[in-house]
Amino acid sequence: MNESHTDDMFDNEPTMPQGPEQRQPNAEPMPETSAVAEDVGLSDLDNALAHWARRHGADKLVARAFALASWAVAQGHTCLDLDRIPTALMSATNQKDLAAALEASTLVGGPGEVRPLIVDQGRLYLQRYHAYETQLAERLRELMAAAPNPVDIDRLKPGHGLFLADAADPDATNWQAVAAFAALRHRFTVISGGPGTGKTYTIVRLLRVLIEAARAESREPPLIALAAPTGKAAARMVESVRNGLDNMAADPAFDNAILDHVPQNARTLHRLLGLGGATTRPRFNADNPLPYDVVIVDEASMVDLPMMAKLADAIRNNARLILLGDRYQLASVESGSVLAEICSNAGVNRFTADQQADAGALIAQPMEPATHVLADHVVTLQTSRRFNADSTIGRLAAAVNAGDVATAQELFTARHDDLHYHDASDAAAISRLMDRLADDYAALVEATDPTLALAELGKQCVLTAVRKGTAGSETINAGITERLARRFDFNPAMAWYHGRPVMIRRNDYRTGLYNGDVGVALCNESGQIRVWFEGDNGLRAFLPSALPAHDTVYAMTIHKSQGSEFDSVTLVLPDYDVPVLTRELFYTGLTRGRARLDIYASQQTLQQTIVRRVTRISGLATRLRS
Numbered sequence: 001m002n003e004s005h006t007d008d009m010f011d012n013e014p015t016m017p018q019g020p021e022q023r024q025p026n027a028e029p030m031p032e033t034s035a036v037a038e039d040v041g042l043s044d045l046d047n048a049l050a051h052w053a054r055r056h057g058a059d060k061l062v063a064r065a066f067a068l069a070s071w072a073v074a075q076g077h078t079c080l081d082l083d084r085i086p087t088a089l090m091s092a093t094n095q096k097d098l099a100a101a102l103e104a105s106t107l108v109g110g111p112g113e114v115r116p117l118i119v120d121q122g123r124l125y126l127q128r129y130h131a132y133e134t135q136l137a138e139r140l141r142e143l144m145a146a147a148p149n150p151v152d153i154d155r156l157k158p159g160h161g162l163f164l165a166d167a168a169d170p171d172a173t174n175w176q177a178v179a180a181f182a183a184l185r186h187r188f189t190v191i192s193g194g195p196g197t198g199k200t201y202t203i204v205r206l207l208r209v210l211i212e213a214a215r216a217e218s219r220e221p222p223l224i225a226l227a228a229p230t231g232k233a234a235a236r237m238v239e240s241v242r243n244g245l246d247n248m249a250a251d252p253a254f255d256n257a258i259l260d261h262v263p264q265n266a267r268t269l270h271r272l273l274g275l276g277g278a279t280t281r282p283r284f285n286a287d288n289p290l291p292y293d294v295v296i297v298d299e300a301s302m303v304d305l306p307m308m309a310k311l312a313d314a315i316r317n318n319a320r321l322i323l324l325g326d327r328y329q330l331a332s333v334e335s336g337s338v339l340a341e342i343c344s345n346a347g348v349n350r351f352t353a354d355q356q357a358d359a360g361a362l363i364a365q366p367m368e369p370a371t372h373v374l375a376d377h378v379v380t381l382q383t384s385r386r387f388n389a390d391s392t393i394g395r396l397a398a399a400v401n402a403g404d405v406a407t408a409q410e411l412f413t414a415r416h417d418d419l420h421y422h423d424a425s426d427a428a429a430i431s432r433l434m435d436r437l438a439d440d441y442a443a444l445v446e447a448t449d450p451t452l453a454l455a456e457l458g459k460q461c462v463l464t465a466v467r468k469g470t471a472g473s474e475t476i477n478a479g480i481t482e483r484l485a486r487r488f489d490f491n492p493a494m495a496w497y498h499g500r501p502v503m504i505r506r507n508d509y510r511t512g513l514y515n516g517d518v519g520v521a522l523c524n525e526s527g528q529i530r531v532w533f534e535g536d537n538g539l540r541a542f543l544p545s546a547l548p549a550h551d552t553v554y555a556m557t558i559h560k561s562q563g564s565e566f567d568s569v570t571l572v573l574p575d576y577d578v579p580v581l582t583r584e585l586f587y588t589g590l591t592r593g594r595a596r597l598d599i600y601a602s603q604q605t606l607q608q609t610i611v612r613r614v615t616r617i618s619g620l621a622t623r624l625r626s
């Protein structure tokens, strides 16, 4: 789109558009255009912003800068790097003149000023995103600056009742114990780890220490909140915490009274913060902080910058914020990659000399001290209990994270029980895949019991990088539906049929169905369709007309699968290159599979995918380290 097109768009626009946060309230994020997809086309919103600026006195170049700042946020960046503007969006000649034009404009300010655009250290922000970034960095720095709490190291030592010593190497550092130590010591901690590395295992032990200590000193036990970015992730978090507590309760020294103080539910961050309605200001904020002493957020990699800023703002000064997540996973669909930025700037398990001294014997090997305190607030768990040393999926995940194409290719080409590689994703290969899946999913059309049908759905899923095209989720969903319709003699164009699996696309507090929830449609004895979902207190059935927005879900995009797991995953990448194919996307997809992974992709696509990283432009890291 050229600049004159922006001029064409200049119509009546009474108020300034606020930016991508208001693109479509509660709209389903469009995964394919996030990540690194440097989609060099401006949206209507970007152009409307330029138009608004023009009407408020901006020259053409500054108006263009408004559109680009908005475009950058839609790409997942927090801001626009003024030195890295794609020439497809602004000519090199115009880029040379841009700094002076911004400097001269009354619509553009610097840090501390309230103007629609802010220039800060060579980065151009929509004012609101500059505010989120500075507010988050400031709040995290405040939490990190709090004097460390004393920690009873003996209680955490492996073999002392909470954490186990490694049978093969009893003197090795137990990083779960170290993670608990860091989270007890600080007001802000990130515990990062891949699937099954024991983040929940660590958290339940940490809560036990906090509750036991309060009870021993006759203090009120801490008020704890569990939360996650999506309803689905919140439900999984509760299940893991319950399992973790059950597992710990087997210890004869465990006092069951502790269970009374661990919440039995987890909320979405929207719910926790009281977000909703027309305003973007949550009910709980710096002036009205959350009442909790400990706030634990799971799947924190999915939390975008605005939400993380609001969360950090709402934490009481003397409370603890603990983020759990996987630093290597895809970032949030919306702007920012807060968890990854915090983690990559902290390094992997390197602490300052002070923290090492306080950890004492918990850290077995001496380490080169970190120079920045941020390092003390991040602990990375690296041993997966799900993928043992022999697991090909686990080895592939490690190779992908390291960008080690050679090892990944060795794993693809050798024979394994848990990894099956198909060197193509063209129409013929996808057609064969759909035939196989239609055979598997026939069980759903034949199902009569909703519990068994839902269990069937948890067994496998196809995950795609894109929605459209031969290897897209929409195509695969339609192809499987058609095959089932032929076999069971129903009209594939029919919206509802017995056995149709669906996934909810947005949070709906009225029905209690959340983005990512998966259900199955079954005909009852009177021939009426009811859609069944698992709920906290058993199964729930809905009339199809009562459901919030949903899609058929034999296949879903990898973005949509974040926070879900299946026994078996089939990962399908397109046989042409698209910018969304990144190492983080592939890693996220492959780690959704517990026991079996099938990959459909050419060698060349896989190689490109493993090498390409998500890059998101932001100033958060610089601010956190300043």
Ligand SMILES: Nc1ncnc2c1ncn2[C@@H]1O[C@H](COP(=O)(O)OP(=O)(O)OP(=O)(O)O)[C@@H](O)[C@H]1O
Pocket: 164, 176, 193, 194, 195, 196, 197, 198, 199, 200, 201, 202, 240, 244, 247, 385, 386
């Ligand atoms: N140190 C340990 N010793 C024995 N079992 C462990 C240990 N750590 C974790 N586990 C077990 O491994 C499994 C996975 O642990 P957990 O659920 O805590 O991992 P997670 O990192 O929270 O996983 P996810 O990312 O899937 O939520 C659980 O069954 C847990 O009991």
